[in-house]
Amino acid sequence: MSIFDSSKNKRSTLIKDRNILQTTYIPDQLPHRESEISSIVEILTPALFKNKPSNILVTGKTGTGKTAVVNYIGKELKKEDPEERNCCFTYVNCEIVDNTYGILFNISNQITTDQNKIPFTGWSLDRVYDTMLSDIEKGNKIFIIVLDEIDRIFQKSGDDIFYFLTSMNEVLKNSKVSIIGITNNTKFAELLTSKIKSRLGEEKIIFPPYKAEQLQNILKKRAELAFEPGVLEEAVIPYCAALSAQDSGDARRALDLLRVSAEVAERNGDAMITEAHVMSARNQIEKDTVKEVIETLPAQSKIVLKSIIEIHERKDTTVTTGYVYSVYKEMCNSLNVNASKEKMVANIISELDMLGIIHARVKSFGRNGRTREIELNISKDIIEFIKKDELFEPLLKHKPVRQTKLL
Ligand SMILES: Nc1ncnc2c1ncn2[C@@H]1O[C@H](COP(=O)(O)OP(=O)(O)OP(=O)(O)O)[C@@H](O)[C@H]1O
Ligand SMILES: [Mg+2]
Incomplete structure (x- = not known):
């Protein structure tokens, strides 16, 4: 009995030649x-x-x-x-x-x-x-x-x-x-x-970027060489092409989507590649991209993001710039890191917004000034991934003081 047995037995083989779906492969024809x-x-x-x-x-x-x-x-x-x-x-x-x-x-x-x-x-x-x-x-x-x-x-x-x-x-x-x-x-x-x-x-x-129909042709030619006959549901290629054209018109992305969809289907032991596999492949690719962006953030940005997550998890309050700054300072203290000025933290919040990791909406209080209300734009998995960053290991030993609300 090997630990690979159950995974091996469950798998199906849908891809005939994996090389053809790799980005290093140079096709003999380059349509469009x-x-x-x-x-x-x-x-x-x-x-x-x-x-x-x-x-x-x-x-x-x-x-x-x-x-x-x-x-x-x-x-x-x-x-x-x-x-x-x-x-x-x-x-x-x-x-x-x-x-x-x-x-x-x-x-x-x-x-x-x-x-x-x-x-x-x-x-x-x-x-x-x-x-x-x-x-x-x-x-x-x-x-x-x-x-x-x-x-x-x-x-x-x-x-x-x-x-x-x-x-x-x-x-x-x-x-x-x-x-x-x-x-x-x-x-x-x-x-x-x-x-x-x-x-x-x-x-x-x-x-120029490829349009959806052009990506379809590119994928079709590749699929004929790469897959066993009859394993692709008809809607799969148009769907991969449409999603990639809408995102960026990028043939690499379209090919990656098709390859990962096939791999998901194989892992599940399914006999055909379907739209549902494409959906889950897209989520997987997106998750990987977000993880990569987060992993390479500077430490200060990670601390700001972690502060936003903490407040978000308190659930009893809106996440505002001022509140983020106070939690951020506390966290820097626990991590033994120098805290930046409030203006810097505001800039980091704008950067996280631009990266699509959070949504920050400006809220005006008339003469009383403005603040930004922040919402997280990442899944639970990604939140857990950030929490596990080695930067935050010291926090596991030290729980920051919870802010008490005035009644
Ligand atoms: N017209 C086409 N027909 C078939 N395959 C294509 C076509 N255009 C691109 N591809 C495939 O899409 C993938 C990405 O293409 P390529 O690496 O040439 O992009 P690029 O423009 O060099 O991108 P980057 O700027 O990121 O380097 C490759 O696997 C390539 O084989
Ligand atoms: Mg290139």
Whole structure:
């Protein structure tokens, strides 16, 4: 008898190939991105004749297919020039490697076959630049370098990398470098100096969010490959597509919803995936997202939130800003943390409101001033999750004094 037996026996198998539902999977077809694909292909085609294509800045909200499209084009480009005689396609995700050295190390190790590769660490940036420049020159071809999530390096390491990469072409004779920058930060271009902005954004391609019918087609194609035949109730894909289109037009979210729905059905041992599974998958995903937001809140915000929860649980009073502040001060005292000023706590309350964790409504008392009435906008599970945060462990030993109401 194993502890896995009952869970194993209960499960059904509805997913034929799990990889297909993962975000790392690059599909062979990307419906509804035909015009973006053809624009990028047109810009890149000169590379096949060893001419430098313009640099491209690809922008669009999260899950609109930017990474998938660019990598798909890279794959197709390699099919056109399998021996990389005229052009070479290199992809770097700047979320994973987010400093100038790391990115140059990553690019140059992809493009050189040389034994004297740049070491992981230890060289000066100048030496890395020079080595990379000579590797690129030796390659005698067009190097298309994709910097995905490019706003990340900018936030961490400034614009050195862009300056270096975009000005390389002034020195290179036999080879040329083209950059494709990808970002979901639509304000990104505004952050760059005008010189780099004009170099990097020679061509701009914008990916719009998907509409519900488009998400349906994307999901249908994926579902045909991923599921055993006949396991999807007809309404499931339209429902997943409608929910995701309404939220954000994000294909990743739509695919996640479909995958989690299938997993819920499998766990329950059901023979088909139904709308009810989608509903519970959506709750689950939402809960996970809220948990992540709460987990990463600064300690002061957690204490304010916990104060709101305490008052909420007293049930005999409305939660007002002033009341929150008095409980907050008490709690800081018990936790041995410096309490912030009331204005700061008011700002934190506004932030929690903006994050959708609470609702704060302004209530005016005429000449007697204004306050905010606060309601919690999270489920019981999430409340329990916050209470268990390790920050509040000391409170378990020390119960704050309950405020007595004047009768
Ligand atoms: N047109 C499409 N057809 C099929 N699958 C798609 C399409 N567009 C996006 N996808 C899938 O949706 C998921 C998200 O797409 P992708 O990672 O390319 O988004 P993104 O725009 O790069 O988002 P982010 O800005 O968050 O990085 C991936 O699994 C991708 O394969
Ligand atoms: Mg991406």
